[in-house]
Amino acid sequence: MALSFFSLVTGLYVLHFSIALILVNKEVPQTRGMLYPRESETREVRSLDGIWNFVRSDQANPTQGVRDEWYAKELSKSRPTIPMPVPASYNDITTDNLRDHVGTVWYDRKFFVPRSWAKDQRIWLRFGSVHYEAYVWINGQKVVKHEMGHLPFEAEVTDLLSYGAENRITVMCDNALIQTTVPQGRITEVPNDGGMTIVQSYTFDFFNYAGIHRSVHLYTTPRTFIEEVEVTTNLSKDATIGEVFYSVSVNGSAANEADNVLHIQANLYDKEGVLVANATSDGKLGGKLQVNQVKPWWPYLMHPEPGYLYQLEIKLLATNDELLDVYRLKVGVRTLSWNSQQFLINGKPVYFRGFGRHEDADIRGKGLDNALMVRDFNLLKWIGANAYRTSHYPYSEESMQFADEHGIMIIDECPSVDTENYSQELLGKHKSSLEQLIHRDRNHPSVVMWSIANEPRTGSVGADSYFELVANYTRSLDKTRPITAAIAVPNTQDKAGRSLDIISFNRYNAWYSNAGRLDMVTQNVIDEAVAWNKRYNKPIIMSEYGADTLEGLHMQPAYVWSEEFQTEVFSRHFKAFDELRKKGWFIGEFVWNFADFKTAQSYTRVGGNKKGVFTRARQPKAAAHLLRKRYFALGRDLDQCSFPEDLFTYIADLIS
Numbered sequence: 001m002a003l004s005f006f007s008l009v010t011g012l013y014v015l016h017f018s019i020a021l022i023l024v025n026k027e028v029p030q031t032r033g034m035l036y037p038r039e040s041e042t043r044e045v046r047s048l049d050g051i052w053n054f055v056r057s058d059q060a061n062p063t064q065g066v067r068d069e070w071y072a073k074e075l076s077k078s079r080p081t082i083p084m085p086v087p088a089s090y091n092d093i094t095t096d097n098l099r100d101h102v103g104t105v106w107y108d109r110k111f112f113v114p115r116s117w118a119k120d121q122r123i124w125l126r127f128g129s130v131h132y133e134a135y136v137w138i139n140g141q142k143v144v145k146h147e148m149g150h151l152p153f154e155a156e157v158t159d160l161l162s163y164g165a166e167n168r169i170t171v172m173c174d175n176a177l178i179q180t181t182v183p184q185g186r187i188t189e190v191p192n193d194g195g196m197t198i199v200q201s202y203t204f205d206f207f208n209y210a211g212i213h214r215s216v217h218l219y220t221t222p223r224t225f226i227e228e229v230e231v232t233t234n235l236s237k238d239a240t241i242g243e244v245f246y247s248v249s250v251n252g253s254a255a256n257e258a259d260n261v262l263h264i265q266a267n268l269y270d271k272e273g274v275l276v277a278n279a280t281s282d283g284k285l286g287g288k289l290q291v292n293q294v295k296p297w298w299p300y301l302m303h304p305e306p307g308y309l310y311q312l313e314i315k316l317l318a319t320n321d322e323l324l325d326v327y328r329l330k331v332g333v334r335t336l337s338w339n340s341q342q343f344l345i346n347g348k349p350v351y352f353r354g355f356g357r358h359e360d361a362d363i364r365g366k367g368l369d370n371a372l373m374v375r376d377f378n379l380l381k382w383i384g385a386n387a388y389r390t391s392h393y394p395y396s397e398e399s400m401q402f403a404d405e406h407g408i409m410i411i412d413e414c415p416s417v418d419t420e421n422y423s424q425e426l427l428g429k430h431k432s433s434l435e436q437l438i439h440r441d442r443n444h445p446s447v448v449m450w451s452i453a454n455e456p457r458t459g460s461v462g463a464d465s466y467f468e469l470v471a472n473y474t475r476s477l478d479k480t481r482p483i484t485a486a487i488a489v490p491n492t493q494d495k496a497g498r499s500l501d502i503i504s505f506n507r508y509n510a511w512y513s514n515a516g517r518l519d520m521v522t523q524n525v526i527d528e529a530v531a532w533n534k535r536y537n538k539p540i541i542m543s544e545y546g547a548d549t550l551e552g553l554h555m556q557p558a559y560v561w562s563e564e565f566q567t568e569v570f571s572r573h574f575k576a577f578d579e580l581r582k583k584g585w586f587i588g589e590f591v592w593n594f595a596d597f598k599t600a601q602s603y604t605r606v607g608g609n610k611k612g613v614f615t616r617a618r619q620p621k622a623a624a625h626l627l628r629k630r631y632f633a634l635g636r637d638l639d640q641c642s643f644p645e646d647l648f649t650y651i652a653d654l655i656s
């Protein structure tokens with residue numbers, strides 16, 4: 001049978017097919033350490049954020065700086081520099097065409113290291129994220145190289161620093177995306193008016209902002225220190241007793257001394273700072289804390305006190321009880337479970353009402369911005385959302401901590417978007433992106449699901465084995481959370497759904513299909529969700545729907561791009577969702593998008609993607625008010641939350 005199949009296909013097809021078949025499950029590097037930098041009685045943290053010096057390489061000669069050793073001295077000695085804020089994307093800072101630069105750019109700055117840091121401790125340099133690839137030098141010495149945006153990396157720099165003296169850090173950042181990066185892109189040489197030029201293209205629909213996107217820290221640890229903490233939690237059936245399982249790894253010489261039996265003292269404090277549980281570890285540096293009368297972690301609007309967090313204090317002690325290191329982190333006690341119909345938190349079925357989002361803003365691009373983050377969470381709560389997907393890459397660690405505090409559930413997505421041209425190399429990078437993501441985010445109670453890709457080409461040859469390997473790998477790293485992917489191919493063509501726990505689908509009825517036809521939304525949404533469920537017998541989420549909307553454009557009757565149209569498109573979807581909710585397996589609705597965002601230039605985008613419910617400046621469009629009424633109505637119906645006083649505007653006492 002195989003023979004006759006092969007004889008029917010072309011040589012190229014056979015080659016592709018066999019490449020797909022020989023994908024193997026190779027090991028990927030495992031992340032170590034990388035605890036979020038926090039001060040304690042044994043640790044100091046210093047920020048290197050601020051204005052750095054910046055040079056762009058000649059696009060036609062991206063490796064010149066490495067060959068000419070620009071890192072060996074101040075950048076300004078090699079090239080004229082310009083000031084560049086860190087953290088920020090560099091693209092929208094200047095008034096020239098830096099926005100569209102392809103290839104490498106360089107940053108440097110000087111900093112002092114205090115004399116006191118020379119004493120018996122270790123110093124680490126940590127980046128929250130650099131997009132896409134980073135090479136780092138300290139005082140001209142190579143420190144670390146990291147590929148993959150949106151994820152942290154660090155290296156020990158103890159022996160490279162000058163103590164009580166000035167030091168220099170140099171970073172080269174490369175934004176080029178090719179077919180084996182995550183996400184994928186293409187670099188081509190194209191004729192322009194002056195000869196030839198390098199062009200970066202990609203199929204995904206957001207601007208490829210680049211640079212040092214998140215904070216840069218130096219931090220100290222003792223010689224022997226807490227390198228990793230992993231926490232999982234459990235609740236008794238009646239939700240009165242909580243269990244916190246912790247496991248710690250230690251790095252340092254004391255850990256290797258035969259006569260030194262290191263142990264952990266773990267203390268758990270409630271919000272008021274009262275000690276509610278403590279334990280001393282076994283020889284494996286792990287153990288369990290039991291919390292009576294526990295306050296579980298609940299999502300926003302599912303409980304009067306959402307986002308309840310305890311503080312876990314981990315003390316590393318030597319045999320003689322000498323205190324070696326202390327690290328503290330917040331812990332939410334909750335359980336997750338799922339079956340072919342439902343997703344449950346603390347035993348209660350969840351209905352997700354949320355958004356796909358982007359880290360995106362005017363001027364700073366994808367740079368970490370606390371003002372924007374706090375504003376966004378205020379808007380999420382104002383509108384009554386209980387969840388968002390980190391479409392289409394990991395968001396800042398600070399925002400994950402904020403989601404924990406505020407009870408916002410996260411579908412945590414790796415940076416694989418529009419995945420195609422499956423290859424062994426891509427598979428390795430894709431798995432690594434998930435490994436780094438899970439290592440970073442595994443302790444966040446807000447993270448309730450992993451999304452292994454957005455709109456992968458799951459109808460293509462090889463997609464089945466590729467996604468089976470990616471999903472199984474993800475499961476091997478974390479069995480406590482379900483796995484999804486946001487799929488856009490028709491369900492009849494999809495080959496990845498069988499490897500997922502929850503099916504998410506993206507569809508733009510009345511926009512990309514049947515543009516303008518508001519009468520062609522509701523039934524299509526119902527039919528497609530039913531078809532996905534029939535095919536896989538798994539819970540279904542609509543992970544994207546929406547319509548581009550230019551704020552201030554009004555048209556009655558509704559017409560594409562107007563505020564009326566977006567409002568109507570939402571309303572037609574709501575009707576479908578309510579029908580689907582009755583079926584028991586439809587578990588969530590996510591609008592695309594929370595806010596307008598920047599894309600590559602194209603004739604389909606006016607200044608970017610305008611499907612936001614909020615403008616890029618984070619002000620509501622008309623549809624935001626409608627969505628708010630729905631999300632709170634769902635909250636009241638499903639979770640007995642109360643309505644905000646200003647949810648309905650008084651019209652007349654004739655209408656109630």
Ligand code: GCB
Nearest residue numbers: 205454455488506544609611
């Ligand atoms: C999608 C993509 C998202 C796009 C959106 C759109 O399906 O997942 O990244 O921005 O459609 O607006 O086209």
